[in-house]
Amino acid sequence: MFFNSRSLLAAALVVVGALEASAQALEFKPILDLKDYTVGPDSMKRDSTRPPLELVPISDPGFLTHGRALRRAVTGKEAFDVRSAETFYWGAYVGDNIYIANFTLSAPDDDELIMPLERFSKQLKSLKCGTPGQPIVMEFSDQESFEYALSAWDWVNKEDVNKFTLVTEPDQCYKGDNRSPYLVKTITFDKENFTANVQAEEQEWSKVARNFRLNLGHQPVPPATANVTHPHLQRREAGKEFDIAHSFNGNLFNFDVQSPTTAGMAMNADAEITTAGRILSDFDIVMESVTDIIDKIPNPDIKLPDIKLPDLNPFDKRAAGLKREVGLPKDVKLTITPQDVTASFLLKLHADGTLGKPLDWSMSPAIDIPIYGFKVGGIIEIGPFLTMSAHYGSTALEGTGDLKMGANGTLDNSAKLSVQMTDVTKNSFENWTPKITGIEPTFSAEFTGNMKAWAELALVIKAEVMGKWGYQAGFEAQLPYFQADLVGTKEPTGVCNSTKTVGIDLKASVGIDLSLQAGSVKGAAAASQSLFTTQWPLYTTCLAIGADNAKTATDATATGTDTVEPTGTEAIPTGTDATLTGTDAEDTGPIETGMPTETGVSNLPTFRPEQQD
Incomplete structure (x- = not known):
């Protein structure tokens, strides 16, 4: 549960290449100082801690x-x-x-x-x-x-x-x-x-x-072949390139009952977050020279930024102008593929009281995940910057006790994102629907309300081409969320088809919203393009809590423990609407059947099904 699938997808987009991106044809611009060229959260602006x-x-x-x-x-x-x-x-x-x-x-x-x-x-x-x-x-x-x-x-x-x-x-x-x-x-x-x-x-x-x-570009090579052909190409720290493996196990926040943030509820949250796998990227850039007639006196101090691309028509310049050739990007294409990418998010929450105001908490600062980039001496250097963070929110919550909820997500190695940066109508996006399985929830007491939580991976890719051209693109996972609606129930004759008298009706859903963030000169965001958005149910279940003390006609007593025992609908069903395994996304609907619709299409349209009640 609580693992945001969109974050998993964002993690898959680690290496994108030397480019800028937007929802329209791109305008490539030179950068005077790459250090000033940033997008994304502040934590992304620091230098990479690992050499390329x-x-x-x-x-x-x-x-x-x-x-x-x-x-x-x-x-x-x-x-x-x-x-x-x-x-x-x-x-x-x-x-x-x-x-x-x-x-x-x-x-x-x-x-x-x-x-x-x-x-x-x-x-x-x-x-x-x-x-x-x-x-x-x-x-x-x-x-x-x-x-x-x-x-x-x-x-x-x-x-x-x-x-x-x-x-x-x-x-x-x-x-x-x-x-x-x-x-x-x-x-x-x-x-x-x-x-x-x-x-x-x-x-x-x-x-x-x-x-x-x-x-x-990359190709799979058996390790035996790699060790024989060119052993000098092996890194000393083998296996770390483009590896997103990271783990976090610690406290998120701790609010006492007097805190203005929770206004009447003591709340403490811990999380276990892990990521694993690699993100591989192929890219292609074509540079062609363009003749410009500059309406200036020949001057050795003329800089490339002084050449205005819309003024490249020589007929608009006087005959005595300066003829000059400059290289400009004609085409930039990138392809992103995951390799054995998995992620897990387990939330542990202790709450006591009634939440007096909506809570929307975000980890700050985010956690840096160092990643190796690529470098071809004197030609190009690509540096990825990746951060991991966690989010929690609730508009209403009442109860006293502990709960654990979480989920595991896996990306298929056949997933592929192809982006034609100068013509987004040629973009394609396929097989990115993750497989999500829930971690069995546990509750120590009755809760009523709602909550959402997700792990977030944000990435920025900087690229410098021949020390002259700087480009940047980023992928961020903000919203949507894993959401759980909780309704506490009490019934002397038993709840959830059990002999316990206290229970929780739990309705859980997950969502995906993957977007492309593009940078521009001096850190201003150029454009944002939504790539894939949908939401579907994960499962619905009734959880019985506490002692087996229901009154029955036969006065039978069932044995049990104080741990959660999901009954009725299975908490973690497999092969049904509750999980994302073994079903073709194209054969099902986005909400009604519990599966998102995803196809490889051009221009990466946005799917936005209506939320369930």
């Missing part, structure tokens, strides 16, 4: 996923050919999954090409680089290779605007160097010594990558 998982450069992802090369090796003289596009890979193990970053760099213009050293470095006799201000010196093994490279590379010397983007491998030029781009402007060829002196300057990726596609 850094993906390691790899030459062929096939070795990781299949144990053999899948990428066609370029051999012979073809290895010296320059290209208009080149793909680079990074990889890392996350539990029993392999994450692969696929970065395709494009140079669509005629005056720029790409030259990856990885393709031909093994065919060189020697390679010297890494000294600032000094050329990269390549010595070829034979005359044929040298002459082929000369014919392929001399193009850069023909025009001042021609240039290569040369990409080195880790530690190739100096120890500790990452995979890095160099801007090549001229190459001097020595025909006698078969050498090429490359005048190049190391650049940030943001300087050379105006057109690219970055895809981050």
Whole structure:
């Protein structure tokens, strides 16, 4: 019971990628300072306490996923050919999954090409680089290779605007160097010594990558395969990446009878909250260069935020304007999937008296759950921030005694959320209906009233792309709730089909309300989109309490204890309307049959069935 299914769903959306989200097509904006770019509760604004998982450069992802090369090796003289596009890979193990970053760099213009050293470095006799201000010196093994490279590379010397983007491998030029781009402007060829002196300057990726596609995806990999193929990709603290496992066991609040919060009722609450599993996310971002004519005097201090995207029509600018190319996101897509995600919430409440005013309590501050993020050196860093909290509320409650109520929730591994951030009409949402089973309630005395309680997981994902573009999206679980309506009964002849004379009629229901919160520059919320909303009964039962002292015709006495013994309708029925197991959501209605309706649809419409009386 009391576990808010929406919180469980929110927990499933931990890694969403580098993006902003809204209910309409997104307007991507640069951020001057990522530290100022936040959404969600204040507790989410602090820095992550765990370093990101850094993906390691790899030459062929096939070795990781299949144990053999899948990428066609370029051999012979073809290895010296320059290209208009080149793909680079990074990889890392996350539990029993392999994450692969696929970065395709494009140079669509005629005056720029790409030259990856990885393709031909093994065919060189020697390679010297890494000294600032000094050329990269390549010595070829034979005359044929040298002459082929000369014919392929001399193009850069023909025009001042021609240039290569040369990409080195880790530690190739100096120890500790990452995979890095160099801007090549001229190459001097020595025909006698078969050498090429490359005048190049190391650049940030943001300087050379105006057109690219970055895809981050995962595949399941057996542990035996992972240990053999690339053991250097294993983390020292294995198994912690994107792990949402956390537990809380402690006091929520303690109000005495004089407290203005409860106004006549002493109330003390403890909770046991646990989460487990992983949240996996794949995402894809496409960046394309856009030509802008800026109505300004050429100035090296012009910043990217000065370029107003709606003014990109060159016909609206005077002919003497400044022509400039900038990279802008064209497409951003993310896919979220849970892996063995479970959650449990058990509420323990002691109450004495009559609640004199409505109570709506929220844990503050929330509990931080540290999570590892992702990092591809110099290209992208994604940092998730997750908090867990608890909520309790009641509009009326009367009684003296103790009660325990709770529930367990599980997400199906087939659940998938796909969000097309630039066109939400292409969104899809499927198989997110959780399986919920109640924990048997216990009451020590008669209670009348109502209560609601839920665990809440709130998340914010920050992403920085090449140190230039910052995006943020968040998922929050606020409402609805697990709700219980309690009606105390007394009957000398017995209650709940038992020989006890005191009982509680208990009607319990649960609900789901999953929403997407989008951020914008300087922390202002851009938009909120409801993804899935519904409510359904969990169970209805009658709980008999106390001694077996009912008066019967035969004056029979039944044995029993002072613990709760649910009778009549089972407190935790299975395979019926009371639980969410083994029934197709599409075949049932949202309230009448006790099951929510959920389908994979575009634009993620909101389902809002009417509340039961």
